[in-house]
Amino acid sequence: MAKEVITHSPEETTNWGRELAKRLAAPVLVLLTGDLGSGKTTLIKGIVAGLGAANEDEVTSPTFTLVHVYGNAARVYHADLYRIENFHDFETLGLEDVFDKPGVVILEWSERFPLEFPWPQVRIRLEHLGGDARRISVE
Numbered sequence: 001m002a003k004e005v006i007t008h009s010p011e012e013t014t015n016w017g018r019e020l021a022k023r024l025a026a027p028v029l030v031l032l033t034g035d036l037g038s039g040k041t042t043l044i045k046g047i048v049a050g051l052g053a054a055n056e057d058e059v060t061s062p063t064f065t066l067v068h069v070y071g072n073a074a075r076v077y078h079a080d081l082y083r084i085e086n087f088h089d090f091e092t093l094g095l096e097d098v099f100d101k102p103g104v105v106i107l108e109w110s111e112r113f114p115l116e117f118p119w120p121q122v123r124i125r126l127e128h129l130g131g132d133a134r135r136i137s138v139e
């Protein structure tokens, strides 16, 4: 899988997420950075669907609800740190238990609140390239 791809539609981005999902094994943290509307949630639809944890249309932005949990046995957590400014806020997410069992934890705006996480990490950056073009790069 290429470290960098340029997509030209939301479908291409979700398809790339499905490919990425094949390479993810719990426990793992997927940390996404990128401007508003760069496609983080769109990419996560593909990742979660690729993991078999939910359908694409069940994956929505947790901007206000903060944390979504998908799947049964293989737990997939999807959180958005956009509104997280300090450790107290982070604690309100209730993510403590997440690390009890191996799972897949996917964070949007992960740079907002840098943390020491106990699991291997995959860092992904999304950038607008104008129109519907987006560059997705894996660190």
Ligand SMILES: Nc1ncnc2c1ncn2[C@@H]1O[C@H](COP(=O)(O)OP(=O)(O)OP(=O)(O)O)[C@@H](O)[C@H]1O
Pocket (backbone or CB within 6 Å): 007, 008, 009, 010, 011, 012, 013, 034, 035, 036, 037, 038, 039, 040, 041, 042, 043, 061, 063, 108, 131, 132, 133, 134
């Ligand atoms: N190539 C593309 N890849 C991903 N999304 C695209 C692409 N082209 C257009 N879009 C559109 O851009 C928008 C991306 O929104 P999305 O919610 O995924 O971004 P986000 O990075 O999660 O934003 P936020 O920071 O607000 O959570 C969607 O409306 C999507 O349809």
Ligand SMILES: [Mg+2]
Pocket (backbone or CB within 6 Å): 040, 041, 042, 061, 080, 108
């Ligand atoms: Mg989003």
